[in-house]
Each structure stands twice: as C-alpha cells, then as structure tokens.
Amino acid sequence: MLSILIPTYNYDCLGLVEELHRHAQTLLFPIEILVADDASNEDMKRNNRKINKLSNCMFIELKENVGRARIRNLLSEKARYDLLLFIDSDAGLISSTFLQNYVSAIQNSDVVCGGLLYDSTLPSVIFSLRYCYGISTEERSAKERSLHPYDQFSSFNFLIRKKTFRQILFDESFSGYGHEDTAFGIELEKRGVKIKHINNPLYHLGLERNEDFLRKTETSIENLYRYSDKLAEHVRLLQTYKKVRKYKFQKPIAFLFRKTRGILKKDLLAHHPNMKLFAFYKLGYLCNIK
Template sequence: MLSILIPTYNYDCLGLVEELHRQAQTLLFPIEILVADDGSKEELKRNNRKINKLSNCMFIELKENVGRARIRNFLSEKANYDILLFIDSDAGLISNDFLQNYVSAIQNNEVICGGLLYDRPLPSPVFSLRYYYGICAEERSAKERNLCPYAQFSSFSFLIRKKTFREILFDESFSGYGHEDTAFGIELEKRGIKVKHIDNPLYHLGLEKNEDFLFKTETGIETLYRFSDKLTEYVRLLQAYNKVRKYKLQKLVAFLFRKTRGLLKRNILSLHPNMKAFAFYKLGYLCNIK
C-alpha cells in the first residue's frame, strides 16, 4: 500500500529508516522503504548500506549525482505501491504515530504535507543562520499553510498518490539547487489537485554551516532568476524584486548591496543573524545578478 521514498546525498539516514521501519511493523498493510543515494562519498554510504538488512527496505546507489528532481522521479519509478511518502534524509521523527497520521489523512485527499520543525536549542553557533532562518521562514502550522496551500508545498515530507505523481513528476530542468518543489506546487494548482496540510511534522536535522548555507542560498537565487517567469506568483523574493523593478530601483538596490555586502555578511554569519538583513542580502543579490 505505502512506499516510503527517501533521496539522500552525503547524509547518514540509517537511524531515520530504522525508526520508520519500527513504526511500519505496527501497521496492518504492506510498506516498503526505498532509499536512493545520489552519488555520495564512499565513507558516507557505508553505514547506509545496513538499510539492506531491514525487511522490505532497500538502499539503491546511483553512480553519479543526478539532482534533487530526477532522484525523486527515479524513486517513484521503483516504488511498488500506490501511495508514495517522500521524506528528505535529514529528517527526524517526532511522533510515534507519524505514518498512521499520514495514511489516515490520505483517504479523501490526493496530496498531504506534514510540515517541519527545528529542534531546540540551537545545536551549535556554526549553524545559526540556517537554524534561525528555518524557524522564521519554514515553521508553519497546518492552519497557516492551508491559507496558501500550493505556495506552501514542500518536498521535505509529503504523501501523494502514485498515479498523481507520475502524471506531474518533478521538473528535471531544475538541475541546480532549489525551487523544484515550488514548480511542483504550481503544477498541482494548475491541474486542480487539492493539497491538504496537516500537523504531522518532522524535525529538520541536517543543518548546513553558516557559510555553506549562504552559498546554497546564493545558488538558489540564481536558480530562481533563471525560472522567474514560472515562479513569480509563488515566491516572496521575486515579488519584492518585481516591485523594485516597477519603481526603477533595481540599480540602486544592487549598488547598496555591493557597498554593504561585507557588513551584511558579518551580521548574518554571526551567532544572532538579523533576518531583515538576510532578506535584504537576498534581494540585493538578485538585483545584482542582472
């Protein structure tokens, strides 16, 4: 009935799979867990290979990195059951009823998103930017997410019927970092497929160090710029960018960004990053691309 699909890259997800496997044993229908490794380093695959020792679990190793969109599409091809549960490998279970909560919610819905949380307290100062940004921008109750269900779609954890997923698939032209899930949410809305958000969160455990997260953010903004025509209505940063362009302030914002970039980085890479400074950094970076 249920295929749990976990793409992973350079992350040890054995503990997550073991806990999902334990919960699966309590349910009265067949479940498989498929983990696909997207070309990770050898030392980071060794422990994950133990997944193959668990019943109805498989660790699949790809020879090269194919990207976040393609690996999810690949997993859907390998799935044997009609309901797919996608989970990112850097997730941590919170509820003992996580699987049951999802399965109960799918009865009258096509797509379910469970949400995410960040464990308290901050584990280390080197993760402060990713941690505080996640709390500020990503932690949302189901009530909040259901106000804009498609814009709030996240591939971090979602349940979907296989037939529906295979009709859409993730857009593999999003080969860089970021926003393939935004494009997927747009397709769901275009096709009139209902997205239901519930309070069934996972912890997001795989925090990047501050410098690494800033680099990924810049890469994501470059992806956003390339696909801006598709994503404008769904991404706040693009909406802000379009307002700047409307009032012909793009060059001014880009100039101010270049002049203050060092000061902004000093703040946002500190123990207590200012999220407004981070927001301006992202807007300035986007304006500066042009």
C-alpha cells in the first residue's frame, strides 16, 4: 500500500529508516522503504548498507550522481505500492502516528504535504544562517501553507498517488541545487491536481554550515535565473526582480551589492544573521547575474 522513498547523498539515514521501520510494524497495511544513494562517499554508504538487513527495506546504490530530480523519479519507478511517501534523508520523526496520519489524509486527495519544523534550540552558531532562514521562511502551519498551496509545495515531506506522480515526474532538466520542487508544484497546479496541506511535520536535522548554505543559496539563485521563464509567477524573489528591472533599479542594486557584499557576508555568517539583509543579498546576487 505505501512505499516510503528516501533519496540521500552523503548523509547517515540509518536511524531514520530504523524508526520508520519500527512504526511500520504496528500498522495493518504493507509498507516498503527504499533508500537511493546518489553516489555518496564510501564511509557513508558503509553504514547505510545496514538498511538492507531490515525487512521490506532496500538500499539502492547509484554508480554516478544523477541529481535531486532524477533520483526521485528513479525511486518512483522501483516502488511497488500505489502511495508514494517522499522523505528527505535528513529528516527526523516527531509523531508516532506520522504514517497513519498520511494514509488517513490521502483518502480524498492525490497529494498531501506534511510540513517541517526545526528544533527549538539552535544546535550551534556555525549553523545560524540556515537555522534562522528555516525558522523564518520554511516553518509554516497547514493553515498558512494552504493559503498558497502550490507555491508552498515542498519535496521534503509529501505523499502522492503513484499514478499522479508518474504523470508529472520531477523535471530532470533542473541541474545543480534548487527549485525542482517549485517546478513540480507549478505542474500540479497546471494539471488541476489538488494539494492538501496537513500538520504532519518532520524535523529538518541536516543543517549546513553558514558558509556552505550561503554558497548553496547562490547556486539556487543561479538556477532561479536559468529557469526564470518557468518559475517567474511563483517565486517571490523573481517577482521582486521583475519590478526592479521594470523601474530600472537593477544596475544601482547590483552596484550597491558589489560594494557591500563583504559587509553583508560578515553579518550573515555571524551568530545572529539578519534575514532582511539576507533577502537583499539574494536580490543583489540575482541582479549581478549576466
């Protein structure tokens, strides 16, 4: 009935799979757990291979890195059951009824999104930028997400009927990091597939160090620019960028960004990064792309 699909790259997700496996034993319907590794380093794969020892669980090793979109599509091809639950490997369970909550919610829907949370305490200041961004931008209740259901779609934690997923798939033309889930949400809207948002979150545990997250943000913005024709009406940063260009503010903002980039980075990599400055950093970086 339920295929739990977990893409992973250089992350130890054995504990997550073991906990999901324990929960699955208490339910009255069949469950499989498939983990696909996107060519991680050997040390990480060595521990994750223990997943194969669990009943109805499989650890699939890809020989080359295929990316965030392709690996999810591959998992859907290998899934046996009609309901696909996608979970990122750096997730942590919160509720003991997590799986049952999803199965109950999908009865009259094709797609259900559960949301995510961050721990109430910052684990270390070296993760402060990722943590503050997550708290301010990504943590949303089901009520809040339902106001813009397609724009709030996230591949971190969602359930979808296999038939629906196979009709759409993740767009494999997206390379690098960022926004393949934005494109998927757009396709759901185009096809009139209804999304139900519920409060069934997972913890997001895999925080990047400040410097790494800033680099990933820059890569994400480059992807945003590359696919702006597809994403323009659904991403706030692109909407702001469009207004900036309309009123011919792009060059002044780009110039100001270049002059202040060092100061901005110093703040963003500090203990208490300012999210308004982070928003300007992203806009300034976008305005500088040629």
